[in-house]
Amino acid sequence: MNSKENCWNCKSIVKSKGFFCDHCGVIQKPSYLDEFEIFGLKKEFLIDLNVLEDKYLELQSKLHPDKFVNSSQNEKDFSNEHSSRINESYKLLKNNVSRANIILKSNGYDLEKESKTFGDEKMLEDIMDLQSKCMLAENEISKKKIGNEIKEVIDETINELNLLFKKKSWKEAYNLNVKLSYLEKMKNNIS
Amino acid sequence: MxxxxxxxxxxxxxxxxxxxxxxxxxxxxxxxxxxxxxxxxxxxxxxxxxxxxxxxxxxxxxxxxxxxxxxxxxxxxxxxxxxxxxxxxxxxxxxxxxxxxxxxxxxxxxxxxxxxxxxxxxxxxxxxxxxxxxxxxxxxxxxxxxxxxxxxxxxxxxxxxxxxxxxxxxxYGLEKNKRGNYFVYDLGGGTFDVSLLKLSDGIFKVIGTSGDPNLGGDDFDDLFANKLLNNFFNLSMSKLAEEEKLSLIKKCKFLKERLSKEDEFFEEIKVKGLVKKIKINRTFFNEAIENLLDRTIEISDNLLKESELPVENIDGFILVGGSTRIKLVEEKILKRFDVKIFNDIDPDLVVSHGAALHGYELMNGAKNLLLDVTPLSLGIETMGGLMEKIISRNTTIPIVKEQTFTTHENGQTAIKITILQGERETSKNNRTLGKFILSGIEPKSAGIPRIKVVFALDVDGILFVSAVDESTGEEKHVVVKTDDGLNIKDMRDIVESSIKNAKDDMQKRMLIESKIKAKGFLNEIDAVKKDIDTLCSKKDIEKINKFIKMLKDELEKFDADKINDLIEKLNESTKSFAQMRIDEKFSSIVGEKTDLLEK
Incomplete structure (x- = not known):
């Protein structure tokens, strides 16, 4: 992937992954970048969310359609495409489960294609156990208690997942991420 | 000034x-x-x-x-x-x-x-x-x-x-230098909105929004009038003639406004020829509207809960809209939330003020970034009348999302795509924004074709939808459009070119109107072009095509009269077709199996 492209405006050669032409400064047609590349981040499971947010706002400050109200139709369209893609990627990277999925997908494990079943019985039992606790929680206090418990399990799962990613154990990471997605759902339902 | x-x-x-x-x-x-x-x-x-x-x-x-x-x-x-x-x-x-x-x-x-x-x-x-x-x-x-x-x-x-x-x-951010998390409570004459924003230097980001588009000052006037009529005249609104009803409601609107300055006063009220001097006070009015105000508090509370931001982290409630002058609004907010309240920019004027500031920035280079969200989820109808969400509410705009669907029956060659907006599970409880049919799908076993549906929501919050059969490349675009078949992009183009090319305001408006009408008509004809070609005589088709071409040419120019004249001619030449179409009860998908999508 070392393709060189020409700026649509001034025709000079631009870096294939830049948002603007180095020469004339005009916004470029979006070329495909994955979610991590957009923000210039390493493809790692644990990322600094503050860095992500700063980078997100920095990009939107330059590329948002409000900056191109009086520009040519081309520039307006490019800005709209960039801005949409940045919003979508930011949303995906902010969330643990979808961020894990992006990494897994690039290594051949696609959540949409694989079945969403649990790899092992123990995992299923853990989830069922928490689920029934959730159902039994009636008042605010017990809800809060179970909510905290889920949060703890989520934190543990994230740490475990991080280790699996480091070891490049994609299959195991994939299974654990399915568990994480159920946990996150449970957390949202109880609060 | x-x-x-x-x-x-x-x-x-x-x-x-x-x-x-x-x-x-x-x-x-x-x-x-x-x-x-x-x-x-x-x-x-x-x-x-x-x-x-x-x-x-x-x-x-x-x-x-x-x-x-x-x-x-x-x-x-x-x-x-x-x-x-x-x-x-x-x-x-x-x-x-x-x-x-x-x-x-x-x-x-x-x-x-x-x-x-x-x-x-x-x-x-x-x-x-x-x-x-x-x-x-x-x-x-x-x-x-x-x-x-x-x-x-x-x-x-x-x-x-x-x-x-x-x-x-x-x-508030620009004129009063507000920074932090602010909750905007906007109660107007007809609508109620709440938005939670994070204001920082140069960045205004909406975290979430909610509301009720049918709750506002008008409803308070109605309730107030109802209560007055009930308590003092022992009548219901349905007993009054339309004009008297309206006059009483307008009177109540005036009384409501007076109550935001005075606690209590006497007023003569005339109903069906009967005049009564009535003591109007805040308690009486509050009782009439309390239920609706409680609803606004519930909506506010739900948005706060959803955003997972504790009330302690909210730096203030900004009150917007004329109806926030009602004293009970402030009382209710303080009772539930215990926050600082800001209303130092006139609540009737503050919205236009902000819009003027934004307008200035757009034209002179935006220094401040405004990131807003879509208030309602968007999706399509799938088998069983369910809504499949494609863009969920409170997603930052602009956004483009795509999802792949497949067919439900063997040999299905067309798919009906119904675009929905709302938060409910079933499609009938949500609003239908538009429908279109993607035809020409290669007949295959159920579940094999891959239909990609793309939702693009632009920064104005306007939705553009397209669908592609990935195996044949058959593509259909739909813009959630108004009945005349014209989308916002077309209209913007017409307005921009007319502003540039017309001499005066009157001419400009006439040109815009004619062009919008013409473009809408051409789109309509385009949608049934296949039917025209099968149903009409060769002579008619030639005539229609000639006028279409002439009208298209004229759309590039700036003569409203000529455009109107051609619309008339085209209308005349398609009349017999329109009649035939009604007679035949023609369906453009005859012979094709159409069904809903399967996820």
């Missing part, structure tokens, strides 16, 4: 084309503001008023608008609160003008926009073409498109559509 200052400020390289007004089209009143140089001013009508009632009085050929209509004897015959109809069906011609011609909410709003443009131009002594238009945050696609369309038809180029609470927060 010091006009000389404006002229001075104007000397530094700012031309009239760079001016962009902020326009708040309200249920009760509309307000226009503009920032020129360093000053933001509100644009007054010839009566010296900033608040311009959003009412139109049709009197024969005459249209009397705003404060002029209020002075009329026939005032009660005016059309009030037209904004409320945008939530129902803004295209439907359910109103009558002064010559008994059926007109729609869009037609009426267009008159108000035309008047606002005209009166603002008179005040500034400048031609004004650009505006930032505000809409309730909780307005759906159809209402947004409808309002934008009405503004375009008045000759205003809508540079951006922004949400009313966001606009208000923008004004």
């Amino acid at each position: 010091n006009l000389i200052n404006i002229e001075e400020a104007n000397n530094k390289n700012e031309t009239d084309e760079d001016i962009c007004i902020g326009l708040d089209f309200g249920t009760t009143n509309s307000v226009c503001a503009v920032k020129i140089g360093k000053k933001t001013i509100y644009l007054e009508d010839k009566n010296g008023k900033k608040l311009i009632p959003s009412i139109v009085l049709y009197d024969g050929e005459k249209k009397i608008i705003g404060n002029d209509a209020v002075k009329e004897k026939k005032f009660l015959k005016s059309i009030f609160s037209i904004k409320r109809y945008f939530n129902k069906n803004p295209e439907k011609k359910v109103f009558l003008d002064g010559q008994n011609i059926n007109i729609s909410a869009i037609d009426i709003a267009k008159e108000i926009f035309t008047y606002l443009k005209y009166s603002s131009e008179n005040f500034l002594k400048k031609e004004l073409n650009n505006c930032v238009l505000t809409v309730p945050a909780y307005f759906d696609e159809r209402a947004r498109t409808g309002i934008m369309k009405a503004a375009f038809m008045s000759g205003l180029n809508v540079k951006r559509l922004i949400n009313e609470p966001t606009s208000a927060a923008f004004a």
Whole structure:
């Protein structure tokens, strides 16, 4: 992937992954970048969310359609495409489960294609156990208690997942991420 | 107001084309503001008023608008609160003008926009073409498109559509230097919005929004009138003639406004010839409206819970909209949330103020980034009448999302795609925004074809949908459009080119109207072109094609009369076709198996 492209405006050669032409400064047609590349981040499971947010706002400050109200139709369209893609990627990277999925997908494990079943019985039992606790929680206090418990399990799962990613154990990471997605759902339902 | 200052400020390289007004089209009143140089001013009508009632009085050929209509004897015959109809069906011609011609909410709003443009131009002594238009945050696609369309038809180029609470927060952020997490509580004449924003240096980010598009001051007036009638005259509203009912409601509106300044007073009220002197006090009024206000508090509470932001982290509630002058609003908020309240920028004016600031930034290089969200989820109908969400509510816009679906039956060659908006599980409980059919799918076993549906929501909150059969490349585009088949992009192009090429305002408007009509008609014909080719005689087809070509050519030029003439001719030449189509009960998908999508 070392393709060189020409700026649509001034025709000079631009870096294939830049948002603007180095020469004339005009916004470029979006070329495909994955979610991590957009923000210039390493493809790692644990990322600094503050860095992500700063980078997100920095990009939107330059590329948002409000900056191109009086520009040519081309520039307006490019800005709209960039801005949409940045919003979508930011949303995906902010969330643990979808961020894990992006990494897994690039290594051949696609959540949409694989079945969403649990790899092992123990995992299923853990989830069922928490689920029934959730159902039994009636008042605010017990809800809060179970909510905290889920949060703890989520934190543990994230740490475990991080280790699996480091070891490049994609299959195991994939299974654990399915568990994480159920946990996150449970957390949202109880609060 | 010091006009000389404006002229001075104007000397530094700012031309009239760079001016962009902020326009708040309200249920009760509309307000226009503009920032020129360093000053933001509100644009007054010839009566010296900033608040311009959003009412139109049709009197024969005459249209009397705003404060002029209020002075009329026939005032009660005016059309009030037209904004409320945008939530129902803004295209439907359910109103009558002064010559008994059926007109729609869009037609009426267009008159108000035309008047606002005209009166603002008179005040500034400048031609004004650009505006930032505000809409309730909780307005759906159809209402947004409808309002934008009405503004375009008045000759205003809508540079951006922004949400009313966001606009208000923008004004507080820039004029009052507010930084932190702010909750905007916007209770207007017809709509209720809440938005939670994070304001930081140069960045205004909406975290979430919610509301009720059918809750506002108008409802309080109705409830107040009802209670008065019940308690003091032992009557229900249904017992009153239309005009008396309206007159009582307007009286109650006036009493309501007086109650935000006085606790208690006596008032003579006449119903069915009976005059009673009644003691009006706040407790009585509060009882009438309390349930509705509790609903606004519930909506606020739910948004806060959803955002997972504890109330302690909220730096303040910003009150927006005329109805927040009701004392009980503040009391209710303080009782539930224990927060600081801000209303130091006039709640009737703050929305247009923010829009003027944003308009200035758009034209002069935006220094502040405004990130807003979509208020309602968007998706499509799948088997079993369920809604499959594609873009969920509170997603930051612009956004593009795609999802792949497949067929439900063996050999299915067409797919009906129904676009939905709302939060409910079943499609019938959500709003249907549009339907289209993707045909020409290669017949295969159920579940094999891959149909990619793309939803693109732009920064104005306007939705564009397309679908592609990935195996054949058959593509269908649909824009959630108004009934005449014209999308916002087409309209914007027409308005921009007409503004450039017409001599005066009148000519500009005529040109825009004719072009919109022509373009819509051409789109309509295009959609049934296949049928025309099968149903009509060769001679007719030739004639129709000739007029289509001529009309298309004329659309590139700027002669409204010629365009109108060709529309007439094309209409005449397609009449027999239209009749045949009705006779045949023609269906464009005859012989094809159409079914819903399967996820």
